[in-house]
Structures are given as structure tokens and as C-alpha cells.
Amino acid sequence: MLDLLKSSAKNLYLKHEKNIQEKLPSGWRWVSIGEIADMVCRGIAPKYSLESDEIILGQTCIRNNLILTENGRSHAPKKLTDKWLRKYDLLINSTGVGSLGRTAQVWFEPSKLVVDSHVTIVRATDKKNALYLGSWAFEHERYIESLHTGSTGQTELPRDRVKAIRVVLPDAGTLDEFNAIAEPSVKMIVANQEENKRLIEIRDTLLPKLMSGEIDVSKVDLMQLTNNH
Known part of the structure; x- marks a missing residue:
């Protein structure tokens, strides 16, 4: 599903990126991320607490x-913040060799979820552009990494x-066609993750019991299990 998402987006932008002097189709345009994003900023400084229901993600959470x-x-949040993640936010690791440039996108409805200050949040102004922008970023991680300083x-x-x-941003109709493929794909990816x-x-619950002998598998009829499936 992820490969389908990437290839669907690549079919739209690749030939135009190879020849930036080529005239774009009607309604298409070159834009900067700053033009199509309400938010481009780092996350927050963490304050870890076992008693909180807010989760903060670091760079190891993006892979x-x-x-x-x-x-x-x-x-432990200090206050309510507009940096709480929203569906379709694009996340970019922004610190350190080996991590910087890695990207992921929020494809689920997050609740009290934030990122730390080593991660950049990109929030598209128009959600119609969000999945396309995310898919573009996935295939341009090396380019993003090359923009570093230090x-x-x-x-x-x-x-x-x-x-x-x-x-390069396609016209509205083309984006609608892309989203008709992308939205079911990301739903399936999230379902598979869950x-x-x-x-x-289940494995982590059962394995210690199997190792300790608390669950006796010697009497399990493997043939019957096979036939049932």
C-alpha cells in the first residue's frame, strides 16, 4: 500500500521535476511549502511524566x-498547544546525521499527541494537498537531508x-483522483499497524506463560487446529 501511494504521487510530479523549464499543465503550479502550509515549526521541549495521558514522539518514532x-x-503538558498533532500533519526529523530527513505522516485521528523539538511539523492549509505533499516528502528524504546546516x-x-x-502542485481535479487512491491506502496501512x-x-502475554509451563501445549491437537483454519 505504501509503495502504491508513493508511485501514484511520483507519476504526477516526476517528469516535471526532471524538466523544470517545461510548461506545466493547466491549473498546475510550482509552490513553496511555506505557501501551502499553515504551520511549519518544531515540536516542544519534553517534560516526561508517568502520570500523564499525553504522548510525545521523538525521532525514533519516525521510521x-x-x-x-x-x-x-x-x-506532562504545560498548557494546551496548537502543536498537538492533527490528522495529515507531515513530520520531518530535523536533527543529527542518520535521523535528519526521515519523514512520516499522521494518518489517524491523534489524541493528545505531540512531537519533541527535534521534529518539524508541516501542516497543510488545504487537506486536499496533504497526502500528496506527504507522498512527495517520502521520496525526497535525501534532498530534505541535504538542506541541513552545521x-x-x-x-x-x-x-x-x-x-x-x-x-509541483497538480490541479484540483488531479488531486481529487490521487486522493481517491491515497485515502483508502492509508486507512489500510493504519489498520495493518493496529x-x-x-x-x-498477544505474543508478549502468551510467551512468558508458555516458557514457564503455565500453558501446557503438549495436549494441543495441531492437526485439528490446522483443519479449523
């Missing part, structure tokens, strides 16, 4: 273009450089 909420930590070990991705990134989490929880 393979997916958000790993299980890697987040409880965080030396090895001290690299940072400045907000102004993110805002200045230029993207199912994987449930399976891991």
Missing part, C-alpha cells in the same frame, strides 16, 4: 515513513529551509 507511537513517552554530529534542518522547498500491535501484545 520507514511510518509513525511508531509505541516508541513515544508520556509527557557539521557532522551537529546538523540541523532550519524551518526556513523547509518552508522554501518547492513542489493489527500488528495486537498480535505483538
Whole structure:
């Protein structure tokens, strides 16, 4: 599903990026991220607390273009903030060699979820542009990484450089066609992530009992289980 999402977006922008002098189709245009985003900013400084129901995500939570909420930590908020994540926010790791440039997008309805100050939030003004922008970013991580400042070990991705990134934006009709493919795809990806989490929880619950002998599998009829499935 993720590969389908990337390839669908690539079919729209790739030939225009290869020849930036080429005239764009009617209704298409080159835009900077700053022109199409309400928010381009870093997250907040963490204040960890086991008693909070707010979760803060760091750079380890952004991997393979997916958000790993299980890697987040409880965080005590100082106040309500518009930096609480929203659906379709694009997240960009913005500090350090090896992490800087990795991207992911919020494809679920988040609740009391924030990122720390090592991650940049990009919030599209028009949600119609959001999934396309996210898919574009997934395929341009090396380019995003190249925009860093500083030396090895001290690299940072400045907000102004993110805002200045230029993207070819299709017309409204083309974006509607893309979103008709993208929206079901991301729903399925999220569903698969949730199912994987449930399976891991079941494994982590059962494995210690199996190892300790609390659950006796010696009398399980494997043939019957096979036939049932």
C-alpha cells in the first residue's frame, strides 16, 4: 500500500521535476511549502511524566515513513498547544546525521499527541494537498537531508529551509483522483499497524506463560487446529 501511494504521487510530479523549464499543465503550479502550509515549526521541549495521558514522539518514532507511537513517552503538558498533532500533519526529523530527513505522516485521528523539538511539523492549509505533499516528502528524504546546516554530529534542518522547498502542485481535479487512491491506502496501512500491535501484545502475554509451563501445549491437537483454519 505504501509503495502504491508513493508511485501514484511520483507519476504526477516526476517528469516535471526532471524538466523544470517545461510548461506545466493547466491549473498546475510550482509552490513553496511555506505557501501551502499553515504551520511549519518544531515540536516542544519534553517534560516526561508517568502520570500523564499525553504522548510525545521523538525521532525514533519516525521510521520507514511510518509513525511508531509505541516508541513515544508520556509527557506532562504545560498548557494546551496548537502543536498537538492533527490528522495529515507531515513530520520531518530535523536533527543529527542518520535521523535528519526521515519523514512520516499522521494518518489517524491523534489524541493528545505531540512531537519533541527535534521534529518539524508541516501542516497543510488545504487537506486536499496533504497526502500528496506527504507522498512527495517520502521520496525526497535525501534532498530534505541535504538542506541541513552545521557539521557532522551537529546538523540541523532550519524551518526556513523547509518552508522554501518547492513542489509541483497538480490541479484540483488531479488531486481529487490521487486522493481517491491515497485515502483508502492509508486507512489500510493504519489498520495493518493496529493489527500488528495486537498480535505483538498477544505474543508478549502468551510467551512468558508458555516458557514457564503455565500453558501446557503438549495436549494441543495441531492437526485439528490446522483443519479449523
